[in-house]
Amino acid sequence: MIPFLDLERVNAPYMQRIEEAAIRVLRSGRYILGNEVDEFEKSFAAYCEAGYCIGTANGLDALTLILKAFAFPEKSEVIVPANTYIATVLPLSFLGLTPVFVEPEEVTMLLNPELIEDKITPSTKAIITADLYGRSCEMARILELANDYNLKVITDAAQAHGAAYFGKKTGSMAHATAFSFYPTKNLGALGDAGAVVTSDKELAQKIRYLRNYGSALRYQNEYKGMNSRLDEIQAAFLHVKLPYLDKENKRRRQMASRYLTEIQVKNLVLPPTDRIQEDAWHLFVVRHPDRTALIAFLEANGIQTDVHYPLPVHKQEAYKEYKSLKLPVTEKMHQEVLSLPLNPVLTEEELTYIIQTVNRFDA
Amino acid sequence: MIPFLDLERVNAPYMQRIEEAAIRVLRSGRYILGNEVDEFEKSFAAYCEAGYCIGTANGLDALTLILKAFAFPEKSEVIVPANTYIATVLPLSFLGLTPVFVEPEEVTMLLNPELIEDKITPSTKAIITADLYGRSCEMARILELANDYNLKVITDAAQAHGAAYFGKKTGSMAHATAFSFYPTKNLGALGDAGAVVTSDKELAQKIRYLRNYGSALRYQNEYKGMNSRLDEIQAAFLHVKLPYLDKENKRRRQMASRYLTEIQVKNLVLPPTDRIQEDAWHLFVVRHPDRTALIAFLEANGIQTDVHYPLPVHKQEAYKEYKSLKLPVTEKMHQEVLSLPLNPVLTEEELTYIIQTVNRFDA
Numbered sequence A, B: 001m002i003p004f005l006d007l008e009r010v011n012a013p014y015m016q017r018i019e020e021a022a023i024r025v026l027r028s029g030r031y032i033l034g035n036e037v038d039e040f041e042k043s044f045a046a047y048c049e050a051g052y053c054i055g056t057a058n059g060l061d062a063l064t065l066i067l068k069a070f071a072f073p074e075k076s077e078v079i080v081p082a083n084t085y086i087a088t089v090l091p092l093s094f095l096g097l098t099p100v101f102v103e104p105e106e107v108t109m110l111l112n113p114e115l116i117e118d119k120i121t122p123s124t125k126a127i128i129t130a131d132l133y134g135r136s137c138e139m140a141r142i143l144e145l146a147n148d149y150n151l152k153v154i155t156d157a158a159q160a161h162g163a164a165y166f167g168k169k170t171g172s173m174a175h176a177t178a179f180s181f182y183p184t185k186n187l188g189a190l191g192d193a194g195a196v197v198t199s200d201k202e203l204a205q206k207i208r209y210l211r212n213y214g215s216a217l218r219y220q221n222e223y224k225g226m227n228s229r230l231d232e233i234q235a236a237f238l239h240v241k242l243p244y245l246d247k248e249n250k251r252r253r254q255m256a257s258r259y260l261t262e263i264q265v266k267n268l269v270l271p272p273t274d275r276i277q278e279d280a281w282h283l284f285v286v287r288h289p290d291r292t293a294l295i296a297f298l299e300a301n302g303i304q305t306d307v308h309y310p311l312p313v314h315k316q317e318a319y320k321e322y323k324s325l326k327l328p329v330t331e332k333m334h335q336e337v338l339s340l341p342l343n344p345v346l347t348e349e350e351l352t353y354i355i356q357t358v359n360r361f362d363a
């Protein structure tokens, strides 16, 4: 059986250094916002070609902190992709902001820039782009729109560590970018972790306070802040793994290339091939009208797949107030998408086997 | 120099088992909501003599999750102690609830039950008690009031692991209790961690979803939930330390007893002696009209102290809308309180030295 993702194998090459890092931090007696967090923040900001990085407890909190820092008035509207993981939208709800769902572009499945302008009203304050599957959104067009309408651009890059857009690193383009280091991500911690990346100095400073009870100096609270800190021990693990992210992403790109050139099945839609080298290939998402059959066929042949995601945000019980909203492109995608295994520890043989098996599927 | 708290020394007796636990978890490949969290939750619920425990990312989130689960209408009023750490109050602000500050009782410095009834209005939904310094609030009276007015009682027990109130364990009395396992707490993780404890099955279930994006089943979201999980690795550390909490609290009680019987200084007010054996003595907080002089004197004699806390919540910049509120008892306390070192690794010699030095203070 080829598992969709085997985290033990993914972390194995780093395990010795991860264990050493753990022991160093545990023995240091310093567990909250110390040197390990500082150093990782500096390295990750540099990696993203951005000014500042602020470690957070997770990716959802990173988005929440960005939105808190912008302090848009309640009921402000924020453009969000209809095709995304629910965590892109939840922070808006916490802060009394209104998500305005925009359909994806058919080929990339990402926020369709051509549909944004129509949704902008005097209450619109920001656009959230979600770089799903590891691919950057169409930032040129989106930044232009944001400039024209004086909107903030926030990127949810939970799935896109190390991606780029025409030479610009993810994290260097939006006003602020949220990363998740959930264990399954391209850069994954061994627990929950996240970060905000921005080049706006004041925003970075405010988020730094907001993640720490709103406190600048100990016991002095300027803002009504959260508690959302990156643990020292997780920062140390991330610091061990960061230097290998590019190498791992390169391996992901090679695998994606093989999939893209070698898979050929009737009715199976592959992801676009135009930006293989800049995509971080967090997931390799194909589409098929009879997804259930394809999943069963692969499973029967020892290949585990996954679905990212089966139910769109506006159809979740949590968002039942949007139940009657019609977003046909998004809804169709959620019925058809299927993620094939793609991660840096898959062997060429496993890859070949997956490709051959998929190509045998006939439905 | 006797440091106020030396975490390296505090954790030293457990360090070998902590390191073993770290390595076990790291090698397991399972980092989020697995067995370690499960097992710690069961043990901690049992320890608190309560039905359920739900691990969370930290203590502030634990309170936030409880309040989210109760889902009081916006602008509902919640009684909170005016003398507390700001994290007791922040979750109310996140959820659009109105804190109603109540002054502390002079001797215990905890929420004065006699002042609560006057503050109850038709909008009041809950009372938050904060068991500051490790001492339980007057639960009999508070639960009676809550019963009379149909209010929920929520305890912030960030500082009171293992405390009790007339034989009832902290965590077993309120409708829901929030714990922090911040590293400096009586039961401290080696990073951020927290938990909710409750005996209400439905509430526990809802909080379980709410800490995990509001999700019951994978990718199905019933509620607009947060991301606030206890890390597997931190759960494993807590599980190593929990069996020793009672022994450590006993040691704290012995030290508190010595302080209480041996310290005698003009104008120095000691904590109450009536419940030494049920207090968890997270902090030993004395009061002196010339705190600054006392701090300087102790510092000059090699004793580090701390102040919990220097500025009340309603005087924080973050709560400037309450700036003109007059809470004289609280304000006076914040000017006079001083925490002497008290933690399980202080030696009898150090204790004797602290007592003798304090007793030499004359101002």
Ligand SMILES: Cc1ncc(COP(=O)(O)O)c(/C=N/[C@H]2[C@@H](O)[C@@H](C)O[C@H](OP(=O)(O)OP(=O)(O)OC[C@H]3O[C@@H](n4cc(C)c(=O)[nH]c4=O)C[C@@H]3O)[C@@H]2O)c1O
Binding pocket: A004, A005, A006, A007, A008, A058, A059, A060, A061, A084, A085, A087, A088, A130, A132, A156, A158, A159, A179, A180, A181, A182, A183, A184, A185, A193, A194, B029, B030, B031, B032, B218, B227
């Ligand atoms: C666009 C976007 N925005 C914001 C966020 C929110 O970020 P966070 O707040 O940091 O979660 C996400 C997160 N997105 C993540 C998370 O929300 C997560 C809970 O679910 C999905 O990720 P994924 O499908 O990879 O996670 P999973 O836990 O189901 O694990 C997948 C496989 O990996 C294996 N596994 C997993 C774990 C955790 C393990 O320890 N060991 C192991 O063997 C078991 C499973 O078969 C989401 O894509 C996002 O995609």
Ligand SMILES: Cc1ncc(COP(=O)(O)O)c(/C=N/[C@H]2[C@@H](O)[C@@H](C)O[C@H](OP(=O)(O)OP(=O)(O)OC[C@H]3O[C@@H](n4cc(C)c(=O)[nH]c4=O)C[C@@H]3O)[C@@H]2O)c1O
Binding pocket: A029, A030, A031, A032, A218, A227, B004, B005, B006, B007, B008, B058, B059, B060, B061, B084, B085, B087, B088, B130, B132, B156, B158, B159, B179, B180, B181, B182, B183, B184, B185, B193, B194, B306
């Ligand atoms: C009533 C109540 N409700 C809710 C909460 C919120 O809970 P959490 O959300 O879990 O924080 C609190 C938390 N309360 C805590 C926390 O909010 C914390 C940031 O500040 C205070 O705790 P404390 O004064 O012990 O913390 P500190 O970081 O200043 O450390 C004290 C000493 O310990 C040393 N130290 C500390 C750390 C962290 C270390 O790694 N190594 C080390 O050597 C250095 C310092 O000299 C609060 O009492 C509370 O008291």
